[in-house]
Amino acid sequence: xxxxxxxxxxxxxxxxxxxxxxxxxxxxxxxxEPFTAIGLLDENCKIGYYxxxxxxxxxLTLCLFVDNHxxxxxxxxxxYRIGNSSTIPTNTTPSPEPAIEEWRGVLPDKxxxxxxxxxxxxxxxxxxxxxxxxxxxxxxxxxPEQGRWIYSGRWTHLYVEVVRR
Amino acid sequence: xxxxxxxxxxxxxxFLNSSIEMQTFDREVGSLVQQLEQLYSAGVDVDPLVRDLDxxxxxxxxxxxxxxxxxxxxxxxxxxxLKSRAPEIAxxxxxxxxxxxxxxxxxxxxxxxxLPRIYLLLWYRARRKWLVERARR
Numbered sequence: 362x363x364x365x366x367x368x369x370x371x372x373x374x375x376x377x378x379x380x381x382x383x384x385x386x387x388x389x390x391x392x393x394e395p396f397t398a399i400g401l402l403d404e405n406c407k408i409g410y411y412x413x414x415x416x417x418x419x420x421l422t423l424c425l426f427v428d429n430h431x432x433x434x435x436x437x438x439x440x441y442r443i444g445n446s447s448t449i450p451t452n453t454t455p456s457p458e459p460a461i462e463e464w465r466g467v468l469p470d471k472x473x474x475x476x477x478x479x480x481x482x483x484x485x486x487x488x489x490x491x492x493x494x495x496x497x498x499x500x501x502x503x504x505p506e507q508g509r510w511i512y513s514g515r516w517t518h519l520y521v522e523v524v525r526r
Numbered sequence: 527x528x529x530x531x532x533x534x535x536x537x538x539x540x541f542l543n544s545s546i547e548m549q550t551f552d553r554e555v556g557s558l559v560q561q562l563e564q565l566y567s568a569g570v571d572v573d574p575l576v577r578d579l580d581x582x583x584x585x586x587x588x589x590x591x592x593x594x595x596x597x598x599x600x601x602x603x604x605x606x607x608l609k610s611r612a613p614e615i616a617x618x619x620x621x622x623x624x625x626x627x628x629x630x631x632x633x634x635x636x637x638x639x640x641l642p643r644i645y646l647l648l649w650y651r652a653r654r655k656w657l658v659e660r661a662r663r
Contacts (some may be wrong), residue, residue: 365643378636383630387623432559433563438557467559467580469573470566483639505560507552521622 392432392470399439399500400426401517406475414523415482415494423519425498426475429468433438436503438465438510441480444495445488456497458485484523494521551586554598555579561605568612569619575601593647 364424387482402424412421429435442458461483466474480496488494500515557578561571578601587593606614 364642369642372641373637375632377634380630380633384627387626387630416565433566434559436559453652465583467555467583469576472573472576475591477663494542503552503556503559505556505563508556 374524379465390432392430395435397431397500397502397513397515398426398428398473398515399498399515400428401440401519402426402475403499404477406477408411408519411519412521414524416485416526417482418525419482420479421482421496422479423496424475425464425478426473427466427468427500428473430471431432431502433470435468435470436464436465436505436514437468438501438503440499440501441486442497442499443482443488444497444518445491445493446495446520449495449497449518450512452514453512455501455512458497458502482523491523493520493522549589551594556585556596558605561609565608565612567603568616570608570615572608575594590604635649 362521375426401411402408404422406424410505415421427437427439429437431466438462440455441462441464442457442460443455444456448456448458449453462478462480464478466477468474484491484494495518497518500513502513503509504511562575562579566572570645578597582594582601585591585597
């Protein structure tokens, strides 16, 4: 095999491109687009077998997933509420329904956590006769600068049918 | 009736008290998270501290408040220690990054200057035992 000029030029070009790509990877900011995520999983902490029916007063076992890609550590809390289609949160406003339970934690940058929860089906008075309710989970992030919790705009909800005895 | 009112007032006061305590705890954790953010942006590995902070939050939520407060105090002390070492750690990280970038940038130069020589060396070595015979014309 002869290392002629063309072959050598190709090898050199490949080396230059790889080198520039490697340097770019080293110098790029660690978080390009900051984001957070929240997920609701079934009682085995998997996507799939979510409950369809609930009985008021019962306790449900589910799993929650929280992910932090803000480029910094995050003090988070998840607020659990029960609402309906007109009181689920939006990207900018949390649900107006009262908070039933909260879970807090601290995550490092690029960290995530999955944990089991046991939630009561405590239906608020204004939904006492509702046939279909939404189990709402909102992600809030603590702002040390403002000294208060700020709604992240991320939430997840699960619609369930209410079975009354 | 008076007893019910008194019980209600006690319950409300207790709720208010725990709510204020929780707010104080949130402020405390928030302040530590803010300091961890600064250390993290300086290149310090704060993951072990974040894990401990998370443990303290979980303990507080489960009613083990004294243990949680003790852990928070420890974290605050460790943060102070890291703060004094942060400039040195940041400098070390920058030097390491400079060395990595330099090493990557030098690969094309090495290929340009060294590859033909290595190739020739190997080419000659592979033909070391060859005998050269002058062709007769």
